[in-house]
Each structure stands twice: as C-alpha cells, then as structure tokens.
Amino acid sequence: MPRVLQPAAFSQGLKSALIGLVLTAVAIGIWCYWGHHVGTALQGPTSVTLADIAKMKHPSDLPSAWVKFPIEKYVKSNVYLEEERSGVTSVDEEYIVFEAGDRWMIASVPADFNGHELSGQFWESNSPLITEVLAAVAEDTKEVHQGKLYPLEFDMASNYGTEWLSFAGVVALVGGGGLLASFIGLGGIFQSFRPGDAMYQSDDDQSDASNVPSDYERRWSQ
Numbered sequence: 001m002p003r004v005l006q007p008a009a010f011s012q013g014l015k016s017a018l019i020g021l022v023l024t025a026v027a028i029g030i031w032c033y034w035g036h037h038v039g040t041a042l043q044g045p046t047s048v049t050l051a052d053i054a055k056m057k058h059p060s061d062l063p064s065a066w067v068k069f070p071i072e073k074y075v076k077s078n079v080y081l082e083e084e085r086s087g088v089t090s091v092d093e094e095y096i097v098f099e100a101g102d103r104w105m106i107a108s109v110p111a112d113f114n115g116h117e118l119s120g121q122f123w124e125s126n127s128p129l130i131t132e133v134l135a136a137v138a139e140d141t142k143e144v145h146q147g148k149l150y151p152l153e154f155d156m157a158s159n160y161g162t163e164w165l166s167f168a169g170v171v172a173l174v175g176g177g178g179l180l181a182s183f184i185g186l187g188g189i190f191q192s193f194r195p196g197d198a199m200y201q202s203d204d205d206q207s208d209a210s211n212v213p214s215d216y217e218r219r220w221s222q
Contacts, residue, residue, distance in 0.1 A: 003193070004193060005194060006191065006192040006195075009189075010189055013186065013189035013190075013191070013192060014185065014188075016182070016185030016188060017185025017186055017188075017189065018185070019178075019185075020177075020180065020181030020183070020184070021178065021182055023174055023175070023177060023181065024175055024179055025178075026174065027171050027172075027175030030171055031171055037164045037167070038164050040065050040160075040164070041066065042165075043064070043066075044066070045064070045066045045068040045160070046063050046064035046066065047067070048062055048069045049069055050070075050099075051101070053069065053105070054101025054103070055101075056122075059121070059122040059152065065160075066119075066121055066160045066161070067121070068118065068119035068120075069118060070116055070117050071099075071116055071117070072099070072116070073098065074096045074097060074098035074099070074107075075096060076096050076113075077094070077137045077140045077141050079095050079133060079136045079140050080092075080093060080094045080111075081093040081133065092111065092157070093108045093109070093110070094109050094110070094111055094112075094113060094157075095108055095109070096113070097141045097145055097149075098154075102148065103145070103149060103150055104144065104150070105152065106134055106137050106138065106149065106150075106153050107153065107154035108155050108156060108157040108158075109156045109157055110157055118154060119156060120156035121155055121160055122152045122155075123152065123155055124151065124152050125153065
C-alpha cells in the first residue's frame with residue numbers, strides 16, 4: 001500500500017482539493033438555480049403587450065422573464081432614489097406608474113426617462129428599502145391609481161442583460177478557480193507519495209571542508 005512520504009505536502013494538497021471541490025459545487029448549485037436567466041439574457045427581451053400584462057397573475061405567466069412592451073399612459077412620481085459616489089450625489093432611479101388594463105403598476109426607470117417603451121422584469125422585492133420606496137410612490141400617485149395597483153413592480157432601472165451576463169462571468173470565475181484549486185491539490189497529494197529532495201553532504205565533502213587551511217579562512221574573513 002502506498003505510504004505518504006511528505007505529510008506536509010499531503011495535508012496542503014488535501015486542503016486545496018477540498019476547497020476547490022466546495023467552490024466548484026457552489027458554482028454548480030448557483031448555476032442550476034439561476035442559470036436560466038443567463039439564457040434569457042443571451043436571447044434578449046421578448047415583446048409582450050399591455051393586454052398580456054393585464055391578464056397576468058404571476059410573472060411566470062409571461063413567455064420570458066425579460067420582456068419589453070409599449071406604454072401609452074403613465075405618470076412620473078416625485079419620489080426617486082439618489083446615489084452618492086466620491087462625494088457626488090446623483091439620481092439613480094426614478095419611478096412612474098403606468099396603466100395596464102383597469103389597474104396601474106409602479107415601474108422603476110433610469111433617471112430622465114421620457115420614452116414610451118419599458119424593458120426589464122417584473123418582481124416583488126422583500127427589501128425594506130424598496131418596500132418603503134414603493135409605499136412612498138403609491139402615496140405620491142394615489143390620485144392617479146385610486147388604489148388600483150398591481151402587487152408587483154416592473155424594474156427597468158437595472159439592465160437585465162448586463163447584470164445576468166456579469167453574473168455568469170462571476171460564476172464561471174468561481175467554478176474555474178475551484179477546478180484549478182482541485183487540480184493543484186490533487187497534484188500535491190500525488191507528490192506527497194514521492195520522496196522529497198534531500199539536502200546532504202557526503203563524508204568526503206565534509207572532510208574536504210575541514211581540511212581548508214586556516215590562513216585561507218582568515219583571508220576570506222578579511
């Protein structure tokens with residue numbers, strides 16, 4: 001049975017291999033759960049209509065998570081989100097309410113939005129900040145929607161395609177790093193079964209060194 005000749009190399013290799021396997025497993029798990037968004041990002045947004053949205057009970061009723069559609073009637077809210085970078089404050093997101101069927105829906109849009117087409121995804125956020133913001137938007141525009149609001153928000157402020165393709169890159173980086181660490185670890189484990197390089201001097205070398213004249217040593221010490 002093979003015997004470990006370099007315990008330190010075996011321990012380090014085993015540690016690297018285990019860390020690599022964990023990273024690879026995490027990357028695979030994340031991809032299995034969210035990877036379909038990457039396929040959607042590669043395909044681009046699917047066109048739907050306001051009639052499709054009016055009939056929607058859940059975002060999964062639509063043909064794709066990333067959709068685009070024209071809007072005819074909307075009102076911009078006075079509520080917006082600010083972002084501060086390097087001491088400079090700017091508007092990060094604005095909010096509108098648009099009509100779809102007999103109800104209205106809140107949508108987050110990029111700053112200075114003035115178009116008539118939305119592109120993004122429907123979602124329901126559990127974030128306390130977003131919940132507070134949406135409540136403020138609903139209060140600000142209550143004279144428009146008269147309480148007839150969809151329970152979902154449409155997010156156009158975030159770029160669906162860019163975000164999910166960036167996500168794919170991060171997952172690939174984690175998974176690739178995990179595989180690399182695993183291979184390095186396995187290499188260390190295999191190496192641990194081989195004898196290490198021994199540093200030694202023969203008796204002849206030691207005797208030669210002891211026979212160096214003392215005056216030679218003195219010259220070099222000066």
